[in-house]
Amino acid sequence: MEHSREALRRLVLGTLMPGFVGTTVPDWVKREYAAGLASVCLYGANVVDPDQLAALCASLRSAAPHVVLAVDEEGGDVTRLHYPTGSTQPGNALLGRLDDTALTRDSAVAIGRELAAYGINLDLAPVVDVNSADENPVIGVRSFGAEAARVSRHSAAYVEGVQSVGVAACAKHFPGHGDTVTDSHLALPHVHAEAHVLDGRELEPFRAAIGARVACIMTSHVVVSAIDPDRPATFSPAVLGDLLRDRLGFEGVIVSDALDMAGASAETGIPEAAVRALVAGCDLLCVGSETTEEEFHAVVAAVVSAAGSGRLPVQRLEEAAARVALLSKGFAADSFAVEGSAQVPAWSNGALVRGFEVGAAVEAWLDAPCDAVIVQVASDPNLAVGRVAWGPCAAGLATSEDAVPQGAKVAVAGRGLAAGHPLWAVAERLRAHGHPTITVDCGWPRGGADLVTFGGSVVVAEALGRYLGVERPG
Structure with a gap:
């Protein structure tokens, strides 16, 4: 034809x-x-x-x-x-x-x-x-x-x-x-x-x-x-x-x-x-x-x-x-069958934390009697993800490195934590200034992080903040 x-x-x-x-x-x-x-x-x-x-x-x-x-x-x-x-x-x-x-x-x-x-x-x-x-x-x-x-x-x-x-x-x-x-x-x-x-x-x-x-x-x-x-x-x-x-x-x-x-x-x-x-x-x-x-x-x-x-x-x-x-x-x-609401669990109830990978250093950090803050380190995304908001910053939970209060304990968060990632240097600087410090990988683990969340979405970052006892900066 x-x-x-x-x-x-x-x-x-x-x-x-x-x-x-x-x-x-x-x-x-x-x-x-x-x-x-x-x-x-x-x-x-x-x-x-x-x-x-x-x-x-x-x-x-x-x-x-x-x-x-x-x-x-x-x-x-x-x-x-x-x-x-x-x-x-x-x-x-x-x-x-x-x-x-x-x-x-x-x-x-x-x-x-x-x-x-x-x-x-x-x-x-x-x-x-x-x-x-x-x-x-x-x-x-x-x-x-x-x-x-x-x-x-x-x-x-x-x-x-x-x-x-x-x-x-x-x-x-x-x-x-x-x-x-x-x-x-x-x-x-x-x-x-x-x-x-x-x-x-x-x-x-x-x-x-x-x-x-x-x-x-x-x-x-x-x-x-x-x-x-x-x-x-x-x-x-x-x-x-x-x-x-x-x-x-x-x-x-x-x-x-x-x-x-x-x-x-x-x-x-x-x-x-x-x-x-x-x-x-x-x-x-x-x-x-x-x-x-x-x-x-x-x-x-x-x-x-x-x-x-x-x-x-x-x-x-x-x-x-x-x-x-x-x-x-x-x-x-x-x-479309859009009537009603989806039966999605309340992510605020702590369910997501059960999926985190938590290392031995985290328990001691949680027990440390001082205020907790999160410092998020910029991490280049891949092109599939793009420049989407992610991590503690997207959840309003991040503090800049230079604004960390004296005596605070710090969780330093990033993703794609290969050996040359700048997060490791940030963590070392904070430890050198006397801050109890743990590292958090908000991506797929590559080794070395104290805590891994296996994701960087807002809802995961909020669960991380609740788990670490971090409040939104003033």
Whole structure:
């Protein structure tokens, strides 16, 4: 069957999910929706506060009532809805430590209800990667843990929670980003684990998510050498077709990770990456966080050209667009079940502290008869997290180093505490001035900290403050 260029363009638009620059809906997004655009993704830079976000989503829904509106709302360190102030959910690593799937499900229900209230119908979560490499620079506390069985049961609980209120979930990053020491935002990571290790570790949480009827699965820009030594998963028919579709039996929407990441497009550019992803088996392409109209048109032109030349079979394009259309109908924004409130535990009751890792020095510090303060040391985030508010600072509990009262005991908090982190020098200075001092890692532990919270969200920082007996500075 012959397709006109206009018909091909409409099919292509049915597979694309751009972001955009600014805090209001650009005119070009509205025009492209009228021409067939399937999806739009919101990012932290699009959010100022709840009122602005509500107005933005309402404006988008008014212009594009059937668009798949997506966001990375993982809970914990990665939040978009709460980008300016920090997440009100503890996040995966701490939930995995608590190992109560009911808590994880309730946290996901709360996230889903909040998304639904804004008219957002696709949550690009949960992260189901097994964080088997402690030095992993991009997954860490976004993971439910380092054990496949634990990650699997919590991944299923999260999927069930989000989707129970009518919001689609998206398990990521297939077939696993947890055993990497490179951030795919910055370069192309490789996983060299043997096939039987992958099967028992990386793939188990995806099996669990598929068993929970997850609507979408997101690819990783990672070369998994035991499956395809030549291509990242996003561009690999062996990974997406042979493994995910045929062997694991996934029938939902395959979403690419963002194509503006270096692991996807540093060598080829985004338009070529888009073509390769569709050819490999992706259905919905996450174009990037700050897509301009010109960049979007370049992607569309490249995919239309590939389809017109036969490099991208039109049948593959039709299949992808049809899956995305079914997603839009199955998780329509006007069918959200948002009545009532989520049964989320009162995080103030001390439940989160049970998931902290507490070393021997902390007990003596707690017993020291002096006022307690927290000093937070700046810690560069990875690009997945962004410049979101985090830790004791976000909770209003931090004191600057130069304002520590004489005789006070100090908890020095940071995250990503590798050997060269400036936190260690701050702690040594405070000890030299006679302050009883402990160190707190608000991330995935790398060794050396006296206390580890396994997350830096506001609610975790508040639990930390209560545990340490720290009051908000005057």
